[in-house]
Each structure stands twice: as C-alpha cells, then as structure tokens.
Amino acid sequence: MATMPSHGLRLRHLTTTTTTTRPFLRTLCSSLSTQASLPEDSAQVQVQQQPGKPNKSYFPKRGQTLELVCESLGFKGKGLCKVADTGFVVMCDRALPGERFIGRVTRKKDNYAEVTKVKTISPHWDFVDAPCEYASYCGGCKTQNLSYEAQLRAKEQQVRELVMHVGKFSCEELESLNIMKPIVPCDIQFHYRNKMEFSFGTQEWLPKELLLEKQDGSESYALGLHAPGFFDKVLNVNKCLLQSEPANMVLAAIQDCWRDPQLGISAYNVHSHAGFLKHLMLRTGRDVKTGLPELMVNFVTSSYKPELLKPLVEKISSIPEVVSVMNNVNSSIGNTSVGEEEYTLYGKSTITEMLRGLTFQISANSFFQTNTHQAEVLYKLIEECVGLRGDGSEIVLDLFCGTGTIGLTLARKARQVYGYEVVTQAIADACLNAKLNNIYNATFVQGDLNKIDESFGNNFPKPDVVISDPNRPGMHMKLIKFLLKLKAPRIVYVSCNPATCARDLDYLCHGVIDKNLEGCYKLKSLQAVDMFPHTPHIECVCLLELC
Numbered sequence: 001m002a003t004m005p006s007h008g009l010r011l012r013h014l015t016t017t018t019t020t021t022r023p024f025l026r027t028l029c030s031s032l033s034t035q036a037s038l039p040e041d042s043a044q045v046q047v048q049q050q051p052g053k054p055n056k057s058y059f060p061k062r063g064q065t066l067e068l069v070c071e072s073l074g075f076k077g078k079g080l081c082k083v084a085d086t087g088f089v090v091m092c093d094r095a096l097p098g099e100r101f102i103g104r105v106t107r108k109k110d111n112y113a114e115v116t117k118v119k120t121i122s123p124h125w126d127f128v129d130a131p132c133e134y135a136s137y138c139g140g141c142k143t144q145n146l147s148y149e150a151q152l153r154a155k156e157q158q159v160r161e162l163v164m165h166v167g168k169f170s171c172e173e174l175e176s177l178n179i180m181k182p183i184v185p186c187d188i189q190f191h192y193r194n195k196m197e198f199s200f201g202t203q204e205w206l207p208k209e210l211l212l213e214k215q216d217g218s219e220s221y222a223l224g225l226h227a228p229g230f231f232d233k234v235l236n237v238n239k240c241l242l243q244s245e246p247a248n249m250v251l252a253a254i255q256d257c258w259r260d261p262q263l264g265i266s267a268y269n270v271h272s273h274a275g276f277l278k279h280l281m282l283r284t285g286r287d288v289k290t291g292l293p294e295l296m297v298n299f300v301t302s303s304y305k306p307e308l309l310k311p312l313v314e315k316i317s318s319i320p321e322v323v324s325v326m327n328n329v330n331s332s333i334g335n336t337s338v339g340e341e342e343y344t345l346y347g348k349s350t351i352t353e354m355l356r357g358l359t360f361q362i363s364a365n366s367f368f369q370t371n372t373h374q375a376e377v378l379y380k381l382i383e384e385c386v387g388l389r390g391d392g393s394e395i396v397l398d399l400f401c402g403t404g405t406i407g408l409t410l411a412r413k414a415r416q417v418y419g420y421e422v423v424t425q426a427i428a429d430a431c432l433n434a435k436l437n438n439i440y441n442a443t444f445v446q447g448d449l450n451k452i453d454e455s456f457g458n459n460f461p462k463p464d465v466v467i468s469d470p471n472r473p474g475m476h477m478k479l480i481k482f483l484l485k486l487k488a489p490r491i492v493y494v495s496c497n498p499a500t501c502a503r504d505l506d507y508l509c510h511g512v513i514d515k516n517l518e519g520c521y522k523l524k525s526l527q528a529v530d531m532f533p534h535t536p537h538i539e540c541v542c543l544l545e546l547c
C-alpha cells in the first residue's frame, strides 16, 4: 500500500520536497532540458527509473487492478499515486489528493503507468459536492468536487516543485529571499469564461449505465463538449457553469429547437464528413457605454446555407444581450472553428470588452484572455513587475504579444512598445486596438520567434524591460540565446505552463552548459495566478533582474 502522504503536504508552503518522494520530476527535468522548443505534450510526466535493474514485478501489468492512494495533482490535473512497496508511479485522471481507490492499469509507459478509476474506497480530503450535473463526465472541469482552497494548494504545490526540480532553485533560496509568493485566487469561481466553444455531433456520449439502454447504433445528435479522449463523441450539455448567464440562455434556446426535424438541420459527422452544424461559439463582452453584457453567437458550419440557420437566428436574436450572430463557414474536413468565410447574420460583426481602462474590439476569431475578471488581476500584477517609472522614457519589448493587450496597457507609461507575434490576424487586431484607444507609441510586428536570426533586435532600441508570454512550449533556444545576449535590465515572464516556465527560468538564471551559455538573471519573484478554477491550468508571472 502506498503510504498516505503526511498532512505536511497540505500546508501552504512545503518545507521539504526531495527527489526521492517525487521521482517523476527528475526525468521531466531531463526531458525538458534537451530541447527548448517542445511539443504541447512534452509537459507530460516521464518517471525516472529506479536505480539498478528493476525487478519485473516492479512494473504493473496492463489490466491489473491496484489499490492506490492519490498523493497530489500532477500535469493536466491527473492524480499522482505510488504502488505499494515498489513506489512505482501511476497517474489517474480524476483521482484527487487523499482519495483511496481501486484503479485498473490502462497504459504502460517506460517508467510510469496510467490507471482508470474503478471504484473509490474512501473519498479525498476537502470533498465538496460538484454543483455541475456534468462534472463527473465532462472534460472541461476536472476538480469541481475538490474545495477551491484545496485546488489552490495543489496548484501552488505543483509550481513550487517544478521550480525546484526543473528550474533548479533551492527551497532555501525560494523561502529566504521570499521569491515564491502565494497563489492569487480567482474571486469568481463560476461563470468566469467569456468564450466557450461547443461542438455539434452525430454521436452523443453517454455514461456506461445509460449506454446499455441504447444499443441500436442509431445516430443521436448532441451539442456540448467532447467526452475526454473522444474526438467523435459529444456530451450533450444544456448549461455550462463556467460561461455567463446570457450565454447559457442562448445555449438553452438553441438546444430547445435545433433538433426539430422540421428545420432540416443536421449535425456534422466527423467520420463521413456529411452534415451541416459543426460548432457553436459563444463570446461574452461588455458594452463600453453601459457596462452591460453583450453576446456574440458564432455558428461554424460546413457550408453557407443561411436559410437553414434563419429560425435559430430569429430565436436567439430575441435575447436582448445578443448583439451579433456570425457564421463561419469551414468546408475543410478539419475540426477547427475558424472559417475560410465569415458572414454576419444579425447585428454587428464584433463585440467589445474592457481591460485596464482600455477598450478592445473582439471578432469571432480574435484571441482575447478568456477570464476577463482575472485578466484584470493578472495584468495589474504584470504591470507591477514591469515597474515602469511612468515618465515616458522607457522601451518595452512585448514578445508573443497576441492582440497587443499587455503592451497596450503599458503604453501610457512607456516611450515606445514593440510587440512581436506570429499570427497575422492578431497583429492586425493589435494595431486596431491601439488606434481604438488613441495609442500611437506601439509598434506591432508579425514574426516567428522560433525562427529569429542574428538580425533580430536591429529594428528596435535596447528595451528596459522585456515581457515574454509564450504559449505552452515556452521559449525556443534561439530566443533564450537572444535574451541572454540582449541583457535587458528586467524580464517579466508570463507563462501558462509551469513546466516549460521552470525550464526557461533555469536557462536564463543558471545558463545552458551544453550550449556554452551563461545565465545572467536573478529570479526576484514568482507568483501563480489562478485564471481557471476547477481546471488544471496554471498561469505564472515571474520577475527576473539582470545580475
């Protein structure tokens, strides 16, 4: 039996964490350090093999059932457990810290295994009833029945361990210099998402018990979220507790009528590629004058047939918050929601949102922070770390700038902001947002930061501060090299993946031995921010200062 973790693990600040207790982190550390630009899944845990040649029984067999206790949450919110006696690490989706359960081994990797939960023997600490009826099946929220306090502790613990084991910062360093700040909770734990994308499907996903009742193999249309691990099965959802109330009204109105045979609307079949409705995207913004919510409804269809959508458009446009109904036509067999053509079926083609006193115009496919309330908190924290003097003399370099939101919120205090981003449309939106807010000291440039060469940096003056906000793979080695050579006085690293964040902090502070690069930064502060309650996602803001 795996030993029950001590209650010390539940403390807000861990005092000891050794590689013996967390073997998986050692290999994660080496797998992350081999290549600075990693695929999305590289943050998957790899477990360090035990020293010496392991006995065969050390590895559990596929199909074997084990009694396990979940010790903590790991990547993607999976529960980490150890097999009794051997300490072999297994990961289980939806197992929560302290939970004792029976798991069946479904997948074996070299040094760890994945199990699915068969039965809970005793529930986890901090159990709360999940308010959402779909919580046990839906892939969106994984930790709804873990108290919010416990979710925060688990996220903070995960970041701390990654910074120590992958980032190679000692516990003493983090504690004595007060580098790691407590995680910033999200005050709003439901209805916080301003964008949700639902899928239409021809195959409704049902839990096993209900599946037995329906074995005729006929098509069953569904509108909702993909069941975890199934690209072709959709869990029908009438209400999502993460999106706004008006968005739920729209969802309910559509659910109420779209299957009506008289309308002749079909759901898209991802196998045969026949059918019409692909996705339903709901975006909530705010009217800049009134501050009231305004909604965009975007139907993604396989072809342009506005007459088929007319009854749906009539129904939802009677909801006062709906100010825009769009139709993205995506005739490709791919499953993305960005269409090659876009039509306005009702109202305007964009909605607005406010952030840090600025107005942003959002179109159906623009990138915008998904939790507006917490983005306000995140950006304030970024602004504090950036620490502009406010005399308009400093240069800001905003790497991975998206639609320019971070740089634009800083522009009022800076001399000039330079933003770099790979997506052309995002750059166009950034320029539009600058104009909309009468900001004329921001320059946005389209470019791939994974492919920079020696000339990168020739087109802007040496920045006083660099903001880097990459997506999950983190920064490419070419960019690390550039930053170590540039030697800007401050770097504010914003990350949505603590594993690659820890790796990049290690490179910037401690150097990269095999590339002959010397680190030249000191980690001054690191703070996790919870942008997405009930999900495994963690955002971090780090401040680095030149040594």
Ligand SMILES: C[S@@+](CC[C@H](N)C(=O)[O-])C[C@H]1O[C@@H](n2cnc3c(N)ncnc32)[C@H](O)[C@@H]1O
Pocket: 367, 368, 369, 400, 401, 402, 403, 404, 405, 406, 420, 421, 422, 423, 426, 447, 448, 449, 450, 451, 469, 470, 471, 496
């Ligand atoms: C996490 S988002 C940050 C967006 C923005 N800073 C914000 O707060 O809204 C990361 C951005 O990096 C961009 N990106 C990803 N890979 C890139 C690359 N190789 N070069 C430049 N930009 C890239 C993405 O398109 C995305 O807009």
